[in-house]
Amino acid sequence: MFNIKRYDVETETSQNGTPVSTSTAAQERLAKLNARLKKNKGESNNAVTTPHSQDTHNEQHQNQRPEHRSEGQHLRYDDGNKHSQHQHLTSDTGKKAQGFDINTYKRSREQYPEDDSKKYGKKWEKRTKELKDSDLVPNDVRLAMKAEAEAKVNDISTTTTVLPSEGQDDDDNSDNDQRVQGRDLEDESNAPTEQEIDGVRQFMDDASADAALAELAALVPLPTFEAKEISAEDLERAKSMGIPDWLAHPTKIEPETNTPINAAMFGFSERLIKQCRQAGIEECFAVQTAVIPVLMRAKHLGDIRKAPGDLCVSAPTGSGKTLAYVLPIIEILSQRVVTRLRALVVLPTRDLCVQVKETFDTFVKGTDLKIATSTGQNSFAHEQHVLVGEKYTTPQSKLLLGGHSRVDVLITTPGRLIDHIKSTPNFTLQHLRFLVIDEADRLLNQSFQDWLHHILTAIHPSPEKRLLGADGSKAIQLRQDQYGFPIHDAIAPGFLSSLFEVPESDVEDPKVLSVQKLLFSATLTRNPAKIASLQLSDPQYVAVQEGGQDGDDKQKYTTPAGLTENMIVCESSEKPLMVLHLLHHLNVRSALCFTKSVESAHRLYKLVQLYEKIRITASPTTPSAPTASIKELSSRKKVKDNGVDDEDNDFEQKDNSDDSDDDSSNSDDETSDGDNDNSDQEEDDDVEMEHVDASTQSALEATAVDMDIDSSSVAPADTIVVAEYSSDLPKSKRQSILRAFNKGEIHLLICSDLISRGMDLSPVSVVINYDTPVYMKKYIHRVGRTARAGKSGTAYSLVEMQEARHFKEMITKAGHWEKISRIKVKDQEVKDLVPGYTKALAGLKEALVSSARAGKKRPFGSARNARK
Ligand SMILES: Nc1ncnc2c1ncn2[C@@H]1O[C@H](COP(=O)(O)OP(=O)(O)OP(=O)(O)O)[C@@H](O)[C@H]1O
Numbered sequence: 053m054f055n056i057k058r059y060d061v062e063t064e065t066s067q068n069g070t071p072v073s074t075s076t077a078a079q080e081r082l083a084k085l086n087a088r089l090k091k092n093k094g095e096s097n098n099a100v101t102t103p104h105s106q107d108t109h110n111e112q113h114q115n116q117r118p119e120h121r122s123e124g125q126h127l128r129y130d131d132g133n134k135h136s137q138h139q140h141l142t143s144d145t146g147k148k149a150q151g152f153d154i155n156t157y158k159r160s161r162e163q164y165p166e167d168d169s170k171k172y173g174k175k176w177e178k179r180t181k182e183l184k185d186s187d188l189v190p191n192d193v194r195l196a197m198k199a200e201a202e203a204k205v206n207d208i209s210t211t212t213t214v215l216p217s218e219g220q221d222d223d224d225n226s227d228n229d230q231r232v233q234g235r236d237l238e239d240e241s242n243a244p245t246e247q248e249i250d251g252v253r254q255f256m257d258d259a260s261a262d263a264a265l266a267e268l269a270a271l272v273p274l275p276t277f278e279a280k281e282i283s284a285e286d287l288e289r290a291k292s293m294g295i296p297d298w299l300a301h302p303t304k305i306e307p308e309t310n311t312p313i314n315a316a317m318f319g320f321s322e323r324l325i326k327q328c329r330q331a332g333i334e335e336c337f338a339v340q341t342a343v344i345p346v347l348m349r350a351k352h353l354g355d356i357r358k359a360p361g362d363l364c365v366s367a368p369t370g371s372g373k374t375l376a377y378v379l380p381i382i383e384i385l386s387q388r389v390v391t392r393l394r395a396l397v398v399l400p401t402r403d404l405c406v407q408v409k410e411t412f413d414t415f416v417k418g419t420d421l422k423i424a425t426s427t428g429q430n431s432f433a434h435e436q437h438v439l440v441g442e443k444y445t446t447p448q449s450k451l452l453l454g455g456h457s458r459v460d461v462l463i464t465t466p467g468r469l470i471d472h473i474k475s476t477p478n479f480t481l482q483h484l485r486f487l488v489i490d491e492a493d494r495l496l497n498q499s500f501q502d503w504l505h506h507i508l509t510a511i512h513p514s515p516e517k518r519l520l521g522a523d524g525s526k527a528i529q530l531r532q533d534q535y536g537f538p539i540h541d542a543i544a545p546g547f548l549s550s551l552f553e554v555p556e557s558d559v560e561d562p563k564v565l566s567v568q569k570l571l572f573s574a575t576l577t578r579n580p581a582k583i584a585s586l587q588l589s590d591p592q593y594v595a596v597q598e599g600g601q602d603g604d605d606k607q608k609y610t611t612p613a614g615l616t617e618n619m620i621v622c623e624s625s626e627k628p629l630m631v632l633h634l635l636h637h638l639n640v641r642s643a644l645c646f647t648k649s650v651e652s653a654h655r656l657y658k659l660v661q662l663y664e665k666i667r668i669t670a671s672p673t674t675p676s677a678p679t680a681s682i683k684e685l686s687s688r689k690k691v692k693d694n695g696v697d698d699e700d701n702d703f704e705q706k707d708n709s710d711d712s713d714d715d716s717s718n719s720d721d722e723t724s725d726g727d728n729d730n731s732d733q734e735e736d737d738d739v740e741m742e743h744v745d746a747s748t749q750s751a752l753e754a755t756a757v758d759m760d761i762d763s764s765s766v767a768p769a770d771t772i773v774v775a776e777y778s779s780d781l782p783k784s785k786r787q788s789i790l791r792a793f794n795k796g797e798i799h800l801l802i803c804s805d806l807i808s809r810g811m812d813l814s815p816v817s818v819v820i821n822y823d824t825p826v827y828m829k830k831y832i833h834r835v836g837r838t839a840r841a842g843k844s845g846t847a848y849s850l851v852e853m854q855e856a857r858h859f860k861e862m863i864t865k866a867g868h869w870e871k872i873s874r875i876k877v878k879d880q881e882v883k884d885l886v887p888g889y890t891k892a893l894a895g896l897k898e899a900l901v902s903s904a905r906a907g908k909k910r911p912f913g914s915a916r917n918a919r920k
Pocket residue numbers: 332333334335336337340367368369370371372373374375573574809810811812814836840841
């Protein structure tokens with residue numbers, strides 16, 4: 053009945069190229085039934101077909117050989133019109149089979165010599181067996197198959213036999229078994245047996261169960277979604293700014309909308325639900341509640357007719373965006389048979405890649421999905437081996453049309469990804485089902501190596517790129533069968549159509565990519581040009597935000613509900629003292645302290661260290677006695693009414709001057725960590741790419757050594773352990789510091805903006821903005837390192853007098869001012885800290901001078917210098 057045409061291009065093949073045997077019991081039953089019915093001339097018009105039955109192949113040949121095309125085939129190739137097979141599929145489901153033209157089929161078979169026909173028959177029968185229903189048969193095709201089978205059963209029941217009803221004695225129907233519309237069967241053995249009829253029924257049941265499940269998934273209501281009301285004025289403004297309608301109209305969800313995890317709600321398998329429970333996840337957060345059902349609706353691994361819509365997601369820091377994509381990706385990909393690169397997660401820094409990999413690793417247990425990172429930490433050759441396999445990346449390796457992959461999910465930074473796209477033979481993005489761009493606005497700010505263009509081209513190459521190898525020079529060897537037709541090599545349909553002039557069939561037209569682009573950020577860009585560069589398809593915008601919020605900036609910047617925000621207005625020279633005040637008087641622990649540069653972080657770190665050393669030496673338990681007042685310290689600094697310093701503080705002045713002549717690597721902000729060079733290695737070439745450095749050096753010990761404290765002696769209980777974190781540190785040290793911080797061994801981590809985005813450091817209870825950020829986005833990301841996952845946290849911003857006005861304006865514009873409390877710190881409150889601080893400052897200056905004399909840029913050396 054249904055002459056469903058597919059190019060057999062998605063057939064799964066195993067790693068070594070041999071076909072994967074998949075369960076196609078229903079198809080086999082149908083094929084068998086067809087074979088028998090075909091012998092029966094009177095019944096041949098009613099042959100049952102499946103989407104991949106033999107006639108498909110003949111039609112494919114006919115598509116490509118116009119002289120062999122037969123009448124009755126509904127191909128665009130013939131008459132230029134697009135005949136929607138889909139219309140056939142969905143109509144008249146209960147009636148007798150329609151649409152399949154057995155004469156066409158027979159004529160098409162006659163076009164070839166008998167022996168060819170037989171060969172084809174065998175070959176395509178074999179291929180039919182290889183198919184995997186869940187991957188390749190879209191829901192409406194299933195429905196069509198079901199209808200087809202229903203029609204067949206009706207037909208059989210009225211013409212061939214009376215189907216025994218449940219519980220009815222089989223003998224009752226014995227008379228009918230021998231007749232077809234009053235005519236005896238020529239060959240008794242041609243009559244379908246009851247087993248076969250049962251097989252058809254079983255197939256119908258399977259098909260309807262699958263279809264029902266898929267429909268059910270599609271019908272799962274999104275929890276408490278409310279289309280964002282937008283005023284005509286706002287809409288007009290958005291339009292005038294070129295913001296597309298879908299972006300101006302987010303699907304809005306309230307931050308408190310949590311939903312218990314259960315299979316009915318999210319369509320998760322028992323395995324995944326168990327993993328969630330083991331990880332302590334009982335309910336999905338708002339962003340997960342909104343995003344997961346949308347992704348789970350398109351559960352297929354690839355549908356060549358309808359692209360799944362793309363998704364842009366904006367949700368506050370710490371709201372659980374990572375799991376919103378990790379869980380559905382694992383669930384959907386876990387049905388795959390063959391390993392191919394199906395999910396690509398692009399992140400701005402190596403540290404984030406490691407973090408997201410750990411999240412995948414937690415939930416992937418129990419599947420055989422393979423997850424890898426590629427960040428330039430290891431040698432390029434090593435990464436090639438992990439991603440594609442040595443055998444496929446040598447200069448002699450054959451370039452396979454379908455490429456090759458040893459991993460299902462790749463988590464990567466843009467720079468390294470581009471290197472692989474350009475230089476790794478057989479590395480391909482053609483099978484991508486998911487492209488995740490996390491921290492999207494930051495990545496879109498980065499035009500490094502034109503990374504986005506490269507990715508989009510690799511997903512869907514332009515015609516001029518076709519048949520070029522990864523290096524752009526070598527033609528891909530196109531394997532052909534004896535009839536000159538390309539052998540698929542497991543090439544993806546969307547890719548195929550862009551490489552070849554593949555004739556379009558009515559069912560598959562147009563071929564579309566199955567890749568679903570998913571963008572996540574706490575501060576998603578609404579820049580039309582940047583959004584347009586993503587080439588989104590049928591996009592939807594989901595925003596987690598409070599009901600009362602409105603307007604551009606407010607819509608973008610939502611902070612976690614548990615966050616308490618404070619500002620301390622002080623002189624520049626008082627800022628280190630304020631940090632000490634927070635540590636010693638407000639008992640701040642597990643704190644992240646953000647500075648404006650790597651230099652600044654390094655100096656503050658040394659200053660706090662020196663202070664602690666002095667304090668411990670003076671008295672192991674109590675802060676040293678005051679020898680100078682805070683006013684004395686700041687008296688050298690006068691602030692004019694207009695907010696401009698007329699005399700700058702030495703400490704800050706030097707910091708600034710250093711920054712100005714330093715290279716960009718001195719600031720970790722908005723820099724793709726490690727992506728700016730193509731260096732294959734730092735120091736861990738021999739370490740597995742997925743391997744997290746095992747040798748954890750206690751940060752406490754490291755700090756103690758740095759501070760000249762005997763690490764074998766017991767440090768006083770009230771010792772503040774401080775560490776610094778920046779791109780200047782080698783990878784292994786950075787990881788050991790993060791581990792120590794996560795264990796609570798470090799009380800204050802002074803850092804650059806390298807970890808201001810995305811990093812999930814669970815124990816952070818306080819964020820200190822030592823240097824206040826100039827842009828709201830940065831503020832949001834920094835303070836978002838605390839109060840994560842529904843917990844509470846506190847942020848302190850140390851605002852210099854001259855910055856106060858700008859800070860207030862920035863915060864007010866974002867509708868955030870009322871959330872910030874102003875704290876006044878009186879001299880009296882910090883006077884006990886001043887003597888130690890004064891001494892520490894003097895020590896730091898001394899070190900600065902001596903290192904300047906020694907020609908060093910940084911006091912106390914630096915990790916980077918040390919490595920050189
Ligand atoms: N459903 C949940 N139940 C409990 N904890 C969760 C849940 N979802 C996520 N978390 C935890 O919340 C924390 C923050 O999640 P995640 O890092 O994904 O936030 P995010 O939205 O990506 O933040 P950012 O914008 O800063 O990158 C993580 O520790 C994560 O394990």
